[in-house]
Amino acid sequence: MLDNVRRFEFPVDLSHAKAVNQTLAEVRSLRRSAVVVALLCGAGAVWLFVLGNTWSYIVGSVLVVAAATSVWVALWAPRKVGTIEELYHDSPLVPALVARTRARGLTLLALIDIAKPTEDAPDGAQRHHYALVTRDVQAIPGHRAKVGERVPCVAVLSDRTTRNKSGVWQMVSPMPIAWATRDAAVLAKATAAIDEAEWSLLKSKLSSADEINASDERRVELDLKELPPGLR
Structure with missing residues (x-):
């Protein structure tokens, strides 16, 4: 089972992030x-x-x-x-694909575990709750504006209010690694750190990107049977 708090450490280029991070x-x-x-x-x-x-x-x-x-x-x-360094350090590494291209931007389709950490799970195991999440972005330096392009991201997770008692995060958004570094080797390493099963699942769901992007939450939760064995 994949760790739902998988992180990716790399040096954040602050000047680059301030210039391009949406x-x-x-x-x-x-x-x-x-x-x-x-x-x-x-x-x-x-x-x-x-x-x-x-x-x-x-x-x-x-x-x-x-x-x-x-x-x-x-x-x-x-x-x-939080600071940009804290966001990239504390947020889980997730896969995203370029799902749509437009004259002035792109739509990303990401696979994100939206489950909150639980302390009462048996044997310390974490309950997973995967969702497909879209985000419209203007540009992603270091990546091609091509449908199917792999874009490693971190998932920014938060709640709108402290009163949320559900087991999933209310606000979920993918943030590209490329918005914090110009180093192509870092991007390649981040891409390789994501399991191939996750990339394949995203690719099979590209056709649903428009429907997800038009929804209020810009996300759709996946049923357990839709997940490959490694993600269940």
Whole structure:
């Protein structure tokens, strides 16, 4: 049985990651949006307080809360995600294939174990819960924009809230190794570290990529009978 916390160690090229890593770009965009919202809400609250009406104090107070919440999001986002080194060090290595090509990007199809670690599994064995997950990306340096291209990734796993008590992660996304290194030898080593059965399973599911990508969660969970023996 494959370890659901299989990791791949390599030196992260920070300058390269800051330039091309889409996950980092999304966090930066979220922070910028939160700051803009905080400034607008703060300015609106000041204007309403200056008016000095009962209703304006009420609405202004609401805007103050909204501004404070936006500031919290701007500060919380990078801490929630973690540093890029931590993401690549702590996240499991997973396979992904280029499933679709577009004029301005690609769609990746990844095979990810979305099960959370369990402490009560017999003999220390971990329960696996595999899913096919898609992600639209703009570019992947070091890889061909060709359907079927193998793209080793790490799986970024998290929950939307701390109240999630299910046995699977709510938020799952593949993040290419190529977004953190320019070294072709590292990419080849990461590709080789993934079992051939996983690559073969992904290849057999390429035709379902569009349907998965159109779903709300951009993932579909696999039945046990769909998995090769090594993954059960």
